[in-house]
Amino acid sequence: xxxxxxxxxxxxxxxxxxxxxxxxxxSGVFAVALTVAFMAFLPSSAxxxxxxxxxxxxxxxxxxxxxxxxVSAAVLMWLVYVGLNGSRDxxxxxLPLTIWTVWWVGLVFVQGFVVDLWRWINPWTxxxxxxxxxxGRQSQFRLSPKIGHSLGVVSFLGFVAFLLADIAPSDPARLxxxxxxxxxxxxxxxxxxxxxWALRAEGIGMVMQLYARLAPFGxxxxxxxxxxxxxQTVRRRVVSPGLALLCLLxxxxxxxxxxxxxxxxxxxxxxxxxxFPGRSAVIWQTLVGLxxxxxxxxxxxxxxxxxxxxxxxxxxxxxxxxxxxxxxxVLPIALGYHFAHYFTSFLVEAQYVRIALTDPWSRxxxxxxLGQIYVTTGFFNTQDSVRVLWLCQAGGVVIGHIVAVLLAxxxxxxxxxxxxxxxxxxxxLAIFMICYTFFGLWLLASPRGF
Numbered sequence: 176x177x178x179x180x181x182x183x184x185x186x187x188x189x190x191x192x193x194x195x196x197x198x199x200x201x202s203g204v205f206a207v208a209l210t211v212a213f214m215a216f217l218p219s220s221a222x223x224x225x226x227x228x229x230x231x232x233x234x235x236x237x238x239x240x241x242x243x244x245x246v247s248a249a250v251l252m253w254l255v256y257v258g259l260n261g262s263r264d265x266x267x268x269x270l271p272l273t274i275w276t277v278w279w280v281g282l283v284f285v286q287g288f289v290v291d292l293w294r295w296i297n298p299w300t301x302x303x304x305x306x307x308x309x310x311g312r313q314s315q316f317r318l319s320p321k322i323g324h325s326l327g328v329v330s331f332l333g334f335v336a337f338l339l340a341d342i343a344p345s346d347p348a349r350l351x352x353x354x355x356x357x358x359x360x361x362x363x364x365x366x367x368x369x370x371x372w373a374l375r376a377e378g379i380g381m382v383m384q385l386y387a388r389l390a391p392f393g394x395x396x397x398x399x400x401x402x403x404x405x406x407q408t409v410r411r412r413v414v415s416p417g418l419a420l421l422c423l424l425x426x427x428x429x430x431x432x433x434x435x436x437x438x439x440x441x442x443x444x445x446x447x448x449x450x451f452p453g454r455s456a457v458i459w460q461t462l463v464g465l466x467x468x469x470x471x472x473x474x475x476x477x478x479x480x481x482x483x484x485x486x487x488x489x490x491x492x493x494x495x496x497x498x499x500x501x502x503x504x505v506l507p508i509a510l511g512y513h514f515a516h517y518f519t520s521f522l523v524e525a526q527y528v529r530i531a532l533t534d535p536w537s538r539x540x541x542x543x544x545l546g547q548i549y550v551t552t553g554f555f556n557t558q559d560s561v562r563v564l565w566l567c568q569a570g571g572v573v574i575g576h577i578v579a580v581l582l583a584x585x586x587x588x589x590x591x592x593x594x595x596x597x598x599x600x601x602x603x604l605a606i607f608m609i610c611y612t613f614f615g616l617w618l619l620a621s622p623r624g625f
Contacts, residue, residue: 196620199566200613203573207612210577211605214584219594222585226409228395228402240294244301251298251358257535258351265345266524269531274350276524279338280517283386287510288404291387297380298358299373303365318368318375324417330378331421332465335428339435340461342454375417382425385418389506389578405582408503409589416495419502423476426509427469433516433618434468435461441624448624476505479603487600489591500590501604504583508608511575512615515568519555522564526550565619572615576608583608 214222258270265271285292294300307313334357343349364372373380387393388408392401395410414422434440441448444460454461480497483489492500527550554560583604587597 196565196616199569200616200620203569203616204609204613206573207576207580208609210580211601211609214580214601214605215598217584219588219597222581222588223409225403225581226406226585228393228400228406228410230395230397231399231401233398234394240297241301241304243295244297244299245305246301247296248298248302248358251354255351255355258347258354261347261536263347265347266527267531267534268347269528269535270347270354271345271350272524272528272531274354275345276521276528280513280521281525283383283510283513286383287386287389287506287513288391290390290392291384293380293383293387297373299362299365299377299380302362306366313369316367318371322375324375324381324415324421326376327378327381328417328421328424330376331382331424332378332428334379335432335465336462339428339432339465340454340458342458378421381418381421385414385422385425385503385506386510388503389510403581404578405504405507408506408582409585413496413499414503416499419499420473422502422506422509423473424469426505426512427472428465429509429512429516430472430614430618431465431468433512435464436623437618437621438624439621440464446624448622451624475607476502479607482603483600486602487591487596487598489596489600492590500586501583504579504586507575507578507582508572508611508615509575511571511573511578512618514571514575515615515619518568518571519564522554523550523552568619569616572619573612576612576615580605580608 254270254273258268261270262268282292282296337353338344341349344353361372361377364376368376375381388411389405390407391404392399393407394400400406438448441451444457446452446457477494477498480501481494484492484494484497489497530550554564584597584601587601588594591597591600
């Protein structure tokens with residue numbers, strides 16, 4: 176027997192309402208506030224040393240990522256084929272499970288928490304290299320610097336809009352057409368404009384590279400290195416305004432992904448959360464809410480930076496420069512909430528991934544020889560297990576904010592000079608992060624309508 180994951184999610188939500196979430200939220204906010212207070216007593220040199228990596232070994236660029244990229248592209252094409260011709264059930268067809276569970280959830284976890292895996296499975300680098308070799312020529316056009324990263328920002332927002340507002344983003348055939356169109360569009364862009372297209376116009380790859388800045392394993396000037404989460408953000412050059420904006424959009428879009436499921440949001444739309452009419456009834460409301468939440472977040476973040484510069488009397492750094500300096504420091508918050516938001520669904524859908532891989536055509540076959548696989552959702556059915564799950568989610572949110580506080584302080588010390596100036600300039604941003612901790616934990620504890 177296979178349990179229904181929707182019912183399991185409802186059960187979990189019911190148990191969450193029985194937990195002392197007020198106490199948990201207060202404890203999480205206090206932990207972040209305590210970290211902020213700790214920064215006042217931490218020597219400025221120590222704040223920077225936290226993000227000093229340990230050198231592991233020397234490494235040189237090689238062509239292996241091109242080979243693995245070709246494998247990745249071949250797998251993607253097979254998934255698109257299965258999406259068009261396989262089962263119509265999103266929990267049985269490998270395409271939706273691979274895109275939304277393995278890639279958008281699992282890969283992002285690895286990308287930010289461990290190492291840059293995207294450079295090995297990027298489905299464009301290998302095919303572009305092969306096609307350019309066959310044609311005997313490189314890119315024909317130059318991407319204007321004036322465009323900046325605007326195409327990548329639009330690309331990412333289009334992806335999020337499809338995820339949140341499309342009437343059936345998990346429908347295998349619908350998703351297959353969207354994935355194929357996205358891959359083909361950016362393949363052509365890479366062929367015409369070269370690698371700069373991938374760096375400035377392919378939004379998903381840009382987000383993956385931003386998350387890679389958080390990974391403890393990375394590349395330094397001396398070779399491979401290992402350090403505290405975010406060390407690459409501190410030590411690499413300042414991001415461009417477009418990438419800085421994208422950092423905020425990643426956080427704002429992820430937050431709205433949680434907000435638009437809550438009873439509170441549905442009440443604002445005049446909908447009964449217990450009689451949700453379906454995604455087709457709220458398409459434009461979702462799109463407006465997505466845009467509004469991102470605009471609001473960017474405005475609030477810029478205001479906190481402006482106040483910080485005034486409070487610390489920082490005259491040698493403009494607001495635009497400060498925005499580029501500190502925008503990447505919100506990525507740990509985005510990653511922590513991404514983990515918290517998808518953690519429980521990942522536990523269930525990862526089991527369906529195993530089934531889909533061994534029987535991609537839903538014909539009762541067992542290609543991988545894994546034997547009979549049963550999907551269990553028993554960890555949603557007791558208050559004790561749900562408490563453990565909720566604390567894992569809350570821990571992800573809190574740890575993300577703590578890392579963000581440490582990261583922002585290290586960036587301030589590195590670029591503002593004196594410890595006192597760095598500390599004063601961080602007060603508004605620290606308050607913002609404390610408030611966002613409360614907001615993120617409130618989202619976890621809120622009842623959901625669908």
